[in-house]
Amino acid sequence: MSSLIVRAATRLMVALLLMFSIYMLLRGHNEPGGGFIGxxxxxxxxxxxxxxxxxxxxxxxxxxxxxxxxxxxxxxxLFAGVASLxxxxxxxxxxxxxxxxxxxxxxxxxxxxxxxxxGVYLVVLGSILAMxxxxxxxx
Amino acid sequence: MADTGPQVPRLFGGPSGWISVAVPLVLFIWFLQxxxxxxxxxxxxxxxxxxxxxxxxxxxxxxxxxxxxxxxxTGIGALVTLYSAQYLGTQPQYPRFILFLMAFMIGMLGLVLxxxxxxxxxxxxxxxxxxxxxxxxxADEAKSRRSALQALxxxxxxxxxFLAGIVLIGFAAGSFELSEIRDVELRxxxxxxxxxxxFLAGAFTxxxxxxxxxxxxxxxxxxxxVSAYLxxxxxxxxxxxxxxRMNPTLGGTDLWFWSLTIxxxxxxxxxxxxxxxxxxxxxxxxxxTLMALGTLTLFIGAGTSAAIKGAMLFLIVHSLYKAALFLxxxxxxxxxxxxxxEVLSGLSRKMPLTALAAVLAALSMAGIPPLIGFxxxxxLYKAALxxxxxxxxxxxxxxxxxxxMFAVGGIVAxxxxxGKLGDTPKAPREGxxxxxxxxxILAGLGLALGVNxxxxxxxxxxxxxxVYGSPVAVDLYLYKEVNAALILSLVTFATGIVLYLGHRxxxxxxxxxxxxxxxxxxxxxxxxLDGFAAFAKWQAQKLQxxxxxxxxxxxxxxxxxxxAYAMWLRDAWQVQFDFTGVAFRDWAVLIFITAGAFxxxxxxxxxxxxxxxxxxGIGVALIxxxxxxxxxxxTQLLVETLVVVLVALAMLKLPYLNPKKIAExxxxxxxxxxxxxxxxxxxxxxxxxxxxxxxxxxYFELTSWPEAYGRNVVNVILVDxxxxxxxxxxxxxxxxxxxxFVLLRGTPKGEEK
Numbered sequence: 106m107s108s109l110i111v112r113a114a115t116r117l118m119v120a121l122l123l124m125f126s127i128y129m130l131l132r133g134h135n136e137p138g139g140g141f142i143g144x145x146x147x148x149x150x151x152x153x154x155x156x157x158x159x160x161x162x163x164x165x166x167x168x169x170x171x172x173x174x175x176x177x178x179x180x181x182x183l184f185a186g187v188a189s190l191x192x193x194x195x196x197x198x199x200x201x202x203x204x205x206x207x208x209x210x211x212x213x214x215x216x217x218x219x220x221x222x223x224g225v226y227l228v229v230l231g232s233i234l235a236m237x238x239x240x241x242x243x244x
Numbered sequence: 245m246a247d248t249g250p251q252v253p254r255l256f257g258g259p260s261g262w263i264s265v266a267v268p269l270v271l272f273i274w275f276l277q278x279x280x281x282x283x284x285x286x287x288x289x290x291x292x293x294x295x296x297x298x299x300x301x302x303x304x305x306x307x308x309x310x311x312x313x314x315x316x317x318t319g320i321g322a323l324v325t326l327y328s329a330q331y332l333g334t335q336p337q338y339p340r341f342i343l344f345l346m347a348f349m350i351g352m353l354g355l356v357l358x359x360x361x362x363x364x365x366x367x368x369x370x371x372x373x374x375x376x377x378x379x380x381x382x383a384d385e386a387k388s389r390r391s392a393l394q395a396l397x398x399x400x401x402x403x404x405x406f407l408a409g410i411v412l413i414g415f416a417a418g419s420f421e422l423s424e425i426r427d428v429e430l431r432x433x434x435x436x437x438x439x440x441x442x443f444l445a446g447a448f449t450x451x452x453x454x455x456x457x458x459x460x461x462x463x464x465x466x467x468x469x470v471s472a473y474l475x476x477x478x479x480x481x482x483x484x485x486x487x488x489r490m491n492p493t494l495g496g497t498d499l500w501f502w503s504l505t506i507x508x509x510x511x512x513x514x515x516x517x518x519x520x521x522x523x524x525x526x527x528x529x530x531x532x533t534l535m536a537l538g539t540l541t542l543f544i545g546a547g548t549s550a551a552i553k554g555a556m557l558f559l560i561v562h563s564l565y566k567a568a569l570f571l572x573x574x575x576x577x578x579x580x581x582x583x584x585x586e587v588l589s590g591l592s593r594k595m596p597l598t599a600l601a602a603v604l605a606a607l608s609m610a611g612i613p614p615l616i617g618f619x620x621x622x623x624l625y626k627a628a629l630x631x632x633x634x635x636x637x638x639x640x641x642x643x644x645x646x647x648x649m650f651a652v653g654g655i656v657a658x659x660x661x662x663g664k665l666g667d668t669p670k671a672p673r674e675g676x677x678x679x680x681x682x683x684x685i686l687a688g689l690g691l692a693l694g695v696n697x698x699x700x701x702x703x704x705x706x707x708x709x710x711v712y713g714s715p716v717a718v719d720l721y722l723y724k725e726v727n728a729a730l731i732l733s734l735v736t737f738a739t740g741i742v743l744y745l746g747h748r749x750x751x752x753x754x755x756x757x758x759x760x761x762x763x764x765x766x767x768x769x770x771x772x773l774d775g776f777a778a779f780a781k782w783q784a785q786k787l788q789x790x791x792x793x794x795x796x797x798x799x800x801x802x803x804x805x806x807x808a809y810a811m812w813l814r815d816a817w818q819v820q821f822d823f824t825g826v827a828f829r830d831w832a833v834l835i836f837i838t839a840g841a842f843x844x845x846x847x848x849x850x851x852x853x854x855x856x857x858x859x860x861g862i863g864v865a866l867i868x869x870x871x872x873x874x875x876x877x878x879t880q881l882l883v884e885t886l887v888v889v890l891v892a893l894a895m896l897k898l899p900y901l902n903p904k905k906i907a908e909x910x911x912x913x914x915x916x917x918x919x920x921x922x923x924x925x926x927x928x929x930x931x932x933x934x935x936x937x938x939x940x941x942x943y944f945e946l947t948s949w950p951e952a953y954g955r956n957v958v959n960v961i962l963v964d965x966x967x968x969x970x971x972x973x974x975x976x977x978x979x980x981x982x983x984x985f986v987l988l989r990g991t992p993k994g995e996e997k
Contacts (some may be wrong), residue, residue, distance in 0.1 A: 117795040135955040137874035139962060145882035152889055172985060175978050182971055197967040199952060214953060222963050223968075232981030233886060239988040240893045 115157040122150030130226050131219075144229025151230075152237050155190035160241045163234075171234035178227025185221035197221075260339040261329035268321035271353070275314045282311045283702040285715065289359060289423060305359035308706025309488055312556070313356035313481070315703070316563045320473065321349045323682035327471035327571055330678035331578065337592045341381060345473070348374035356485055361410045361420045368406065368446075371482055372399045378470045391462040394769060398459045399449050406446025406486075424491055426713070438701055440494050443486065445504055451483025451537045454511040458765040460857065461518075461530040469921055471570045476567060480533065484540045484559070488552075493711030495547050504545020505634055509641030512538030516648030520747060521754040523585045525573050525656055529566065532609070532652055535645050536562040543624060546638055549708070549716040550627035554620070556707040557720065560700060561608060561620035561690070568605035568686035569656060575679050581669030585659050589666030595674045597684065599661040604687035606657030608694070610650040610740065611733065616694040619720055621646055621736070625729035643736060650740025651747055658744075697721055700986045788831060793909075799917060804919035807927060819929040827871070837863035845917065848903055854891045858884055875958045902996075 126147035133139030155163035164170075189198040199218040206212030280287065291303035306314070332338050351370030358364035373396070381391030414420045416435050417428040430436055447453075452460035460480060464471060474480060487504065488978065494500055515534030522528045536558070543555035575598050576591065577583045592599035608617030624646075628639040665672075674680075693700045697720035705718040723730075743750065811817060840859030845855040861884035868877035944957050944965065954960035962970050 121732045133956060133959045134953070134963075136957075137878060137956060139875065139956070139959040141962070142875065142878050142882065145879065145886065148883060149882060149889075152886065156889070172982065175981055179975060179978050186967060186971060197971070199279060199967075201953060216953070218952070218954075218963050218967075221967055222959075225963070225970065225974050228978055232977045235981045236984045236988075237886075237890060237893070239985050240890060243897075243988045 112157045115153055119150045121156045122146055122153070126150065126226075126230075132223060133222060134218070139227055140225030143222075144226040145233070147230045148233035148237075149224070151234055155238060160238045163238060167234065171231045171238060173231070175231025175235060178224045178229075178231060180224070181227065182221050182224025185202060185217040185224060188217045188220075206219050260342045261325075261333055262800065264325040264342045265322055265329065267346065268325060268349060270695060272315065272318035272322055275318060278306060279702060282306065282706045285709070286369065287423075291359070294363070300362050300420065301360050302363050303359040303417065303421060304357040306357060307710040308703070309485070309556075309710035310356045311704045312707045313485055314353060315354050316425050316560070317349060317356065320563065320567045320686070322576045323685060324469045324567070324571070327574070327679050327682045328467075331574060332467060334665055337381070341378075341467075344374050344377045345383070345470070348378060349474070352482065353889070355482055355627070359422050361414060361425075362424060364422070365403070365407055365410055366883070368450075368482065369400075369403055372403055372450075375399075375463075375474060378474070381467055381470065391459070391464075395459045395463050397773075398456055401788070402446045402449025402456070405442045405449075405859045409439050409442030409446065412442065417493075422489065428493075430493055431497055436497065437499060440497065440499050440503075440810045443490055443494060444500075447483035447486045448507060449483070450486070451480050451541065452511075452534055453483070453507045453541055454514055455536065455765065457511060457515065457534055458769060460534055461527060462766065464526055464530050467574075469571070469574065471530070471574075473567070480537055481540075481559070481563075484537060484544070487541065487544050488555070488711045491552070491711050492546065493542075497597040500683065501545055501547060501633075503988070504541050505638060508538045508541030508543070508545055509637055510538070511535070512542060512645040513641050513648075514538075515752065516645045516652065519652050520648060520743070521752065521758065522752055525585055525588070525660065526570075526577070526715065528585070528652060528656060529569055529573065532649060533566060535649060536566065537762040539624070539645055542638060542641060543627060544711070545655065546627065546631055546634075548627060548631065549712050550630055552706065552712045553708045553716060553718055554623040554627040554739050556704050556711065557616075557623055557700065558620045558880075559707075560693075560703065561616050564686050564690050564693075565605040565608040565617060568601055568690070569609070571679070571683040572602045572605065573656075575675035575683070576672075578679070579670065579675055580672045585655055587666055587668060588660035589663045590661070591665070591672055592661040593665065594672040595661075598675055599657075601680070601683035601687040604691055605683065608687070608690035609656075610653035611646060611736070614722055616697070616700060617688050617732070619691060619694060619697055619700075619722060621733060622729050624728075625732050629728050629732070639732075643732060646736045647739040647743060650736060651743035654740075654744035655747055659846055672740055697824055707717045708745040724783060779972075797913070800920050801916045804916060804923050809921045811923065811930070813903065816930050817926065819926055819927075820933065833863055833866050833870070835864070845914070848901060848906065850891075850895055850901060854888060854895075858888055861887075873958070875956070973988060 126143045126145075129138035129146055130140055130143030131138075133143065151163055151167060154166060154180040167174075186197040188194065189200055192198075192200060194200070199216050201214060201216045201218075203214055281288070288306040289303065290305075291301050294300045294302045325342070328338075328341065328345070332341055335341075348371055351367045351374055354367035355371060356365055358367055376392050376396040379395050380389050382388040410420070412435050413425065413430070416430055416433050416439065417425045419425055419428075430439070433439075450458045463474060512535045515531045515538055519528050519535065522531060540555050540559060540562075543551040543558070573583055576588065576595070579595065580588065580591070582588055604615070608615040610616045611621035624642055625639070628642050629635065631638050701718050701720050704720065705716070708718055709715045839854050839859050840863060842990035843856035844853050844860065847856060861880060865877045865880040865884070866873075868880060944961055948954055948957045948960045952960045952964045954964065
């Protein structure tokens with residue numbers, strides 16, 4: 106798998122896949138996409154990288170241990186759920202904020218729902234990478 | 245522990261020591277204040293919600309019976325903790341020991357105070373588990389671990405039966421509150437036999453009634469303060485408490501009467517004979533405890549007001565003298581290094597206070613006036629002689645047990661302390677004051693209550709009323725007139741003296757009888773456990789074979805068969821096939837998927853199978869796209885891609901397929917596959933035939949944008965409407981990843997199978 110062509114192409118592909126994964130994550134609320142799909146795409150980017158360059162390099166590129174990523178994702182998702190309690194709403198009620206909203210413009214919507222989706226993204230990304238990298242190193 | 249040289253004893257064994265003394269002492273004083281109210285016939289109740297949805301409350305109830313127990317538990321508890329601070333205070337495991345002892349005490353207190361049967365059961369189990377930890381205190385000794393496990397298994401099994409009984413009685417009486425169950429007439433209920441048997445299974449195992457008696461003497465592995473606490477106030481009395489508590493509800497039936505009197509009477513005599521057989525004084529005391537439990541069971545079963553009165557008095561009497569004696573033998577063991585009746589002799593010169601406590605307690609045990617033990621025995625005799633049925637059996641067993649108890653009193657208190665000074669491993673000297681306080685107070689109380697028997701009445705009267713179900717006149721006295729009971733007492737003393745004088749020959753004779761006795765409960769227990777373990781191993785190997793393929797086979801076969809059976813039961817096989825409106829591209833995708841599935845099933849190499857399975861996955865993704873579910877389609881495609889990568893990685897480690905083996909199993913696999921496939925297709929078609937309930941779909945489509953600000957309904961459902969579900973799912977993903985990670989990394993290289 107470590108042909109020069111694959112390795113060179115991978116560098117470009119990984120960057121594209123990661124960008125695309127974040128794009129999918131952010132558009133998810135209105136168009137097809139979301140944290141789950143984004144996480145899968147991001148994970149396949151790193152899986153590709155690991156296959157071309159070896160898992161050790163993939164881990165270096167990732168910087169953080171995949172299990173840590175997954176766990177912090179779970180924590181972030183939980184935080185998004187708990188956040189609504191501060192406003193007196195039920196657990197996991199979405200809290201919204203529209204930055205720069207005017208009479209006519211809706212502004213930039215930010216919400217705990219997005220935070221939750223980021224958590225989902227990280228859990229999926231981290232979990233898959235933890236399994237794939239461990240499997241690859243085991244073989 | 246080996247170092248018994250000069251040590252500076254911390255005050256009461258450090259903080260854990262004095263806290264452990266203070267807690268029961270404060271509780272004891274707190275409970276004392278209720279005596280006037282309870283003696284006046286009142287009961288107190290206190291309740292908080294616990295599991296409101298199941299109608300379970302933590303409710304406590306204080307009547308004569310629970311107050312008597314609470315005072316014994318806390319009072320003896322305070323003396324025992326003071327004693328253990330000195331006895332064990334210098335050992336490194338002491339704080340742990342105190343923790344177990346406190347847990348035990350609180351469990352016991354909760355048990356006797358609980359009004360809700362389910363709460364009572366929880367406390368019951370707390371005492372079971374904490375006594376397991378206490379008996380196994382010397383965890384590095386195999387013997388002590390075995391005894392602890394035996395006690396746990398015997399009492400725990402009984403506890404399970406008890407729980408089943410609680411559930412039954414809760415449904416039969418419509419309440420789990422003891423105070424309410426008392427008012428329900430259950431004796432004619434069809435479940436009464438089952439309830440009685442289950443409750444008695446719990447009580448008999450806990451209170452070591454024959455044939456579950458064998459664990460109690462083994463529990464002697466526990467250090468002395470624990471023995472005292474286990475045997476006098478609490479643990480083993482939990483079963484007695486249960487029988488006493490349930491007497492107004494379950495008592496009065498033939499089943500109840502005969503099982504209690506027969507088991508109790510037999511246990512009492514059997515245990516006193518075994519007590520004569522022992523030479524280790526701690527063991528002797530353990531068997532006399534069995535005798536006391538048997539006597540209590542016997543008289544609770546007898547059930548007349550006189551019998552209950554006698555039993556309640558004997559309960560207090562026994563707690564006082566037995567705790568004193570156990571603590572006493574602990575001091576002797578501590579100071580002389582021996583507990584053997586044949587070794588110890590003439591200690592009263594070196595240990596006068598210990599001897600005083602021993603003699604007072606033993607006099608009470610032997611039932612000699614003016615101690616409370618005498619009154620206790622008199623009232624038992626009086627109750628036995630006035631029994632309308634089974635008079636001979638109850639009087640006979642009570643007499644035999646009392647006569648043997650008299651002799652045992654001599655073995656325990658006369659032999660070690662009088663006569664020529666014996667040759668002990670350590671030079672005997674008087675015990676420390678913190679250890680002497682307990683036995684002296686307890687033994688002294690035996691004398692004080694005997695002389696001032698009115699004091700005992702204040703507790704015995706409400707306790708008897710609680711157990712009998714209605715108030716009973718209680719008038720305790722040492723002597724009023726010469727009657728049959730008094731004459732029987734005198735005969736008891738005479739027999740007891742003869743037995744004591746001949747106890748050495750008797751012991752030798754009993755030992756020879758024991759050597760040819762074919763029934764050994766203790767060894768039988770070991771054989772039972774071995775057999776049980778062998779059975780468990782056999783069935784685990786059959787069911788948990790560790791072959792993944794077979795697990796999957798069983799799961800799918802089960803799924804297919806049950807689904808098919810359910811369809812057959814409801815006669816839902818008639819399915820309408822309707823191919824109108826199926827477009828060309830639908831047929832194309834269908835053929836695409838079917839071909840992929842066929843190749844997967846018939847492939848002879850893993851690579852082919854995985855690639856063909858990928859074809860199936862892509863076909864399914866196409867279906868999602870055709871029916872307007874792009875999110876699901878994207879997910880499906882991505883998962884397919886990653887699965888190929890994972891399998892390709894795993895493939896490098898897997899062995900080649902063996903064509904011969906495949907041929908053998910493929911037929912069965914095909915059968916299950918066709919079964920599951922057909923059934924799920926029919927289930928799907930059948931559910932499609934029903935009109936689709938669009939209420940949820942409509943709701944999500946309508947509210948997604950105005951309320952959740954999202955146009956992608958699927959995603960809005962995932963992250964907003966059903967966010968909690970999603971959170972659960974990602975937690976599962978995470979756990980699966982952790983599991984896989986551990987499996988892959990857990991086995992160091994070279995050790996894998």
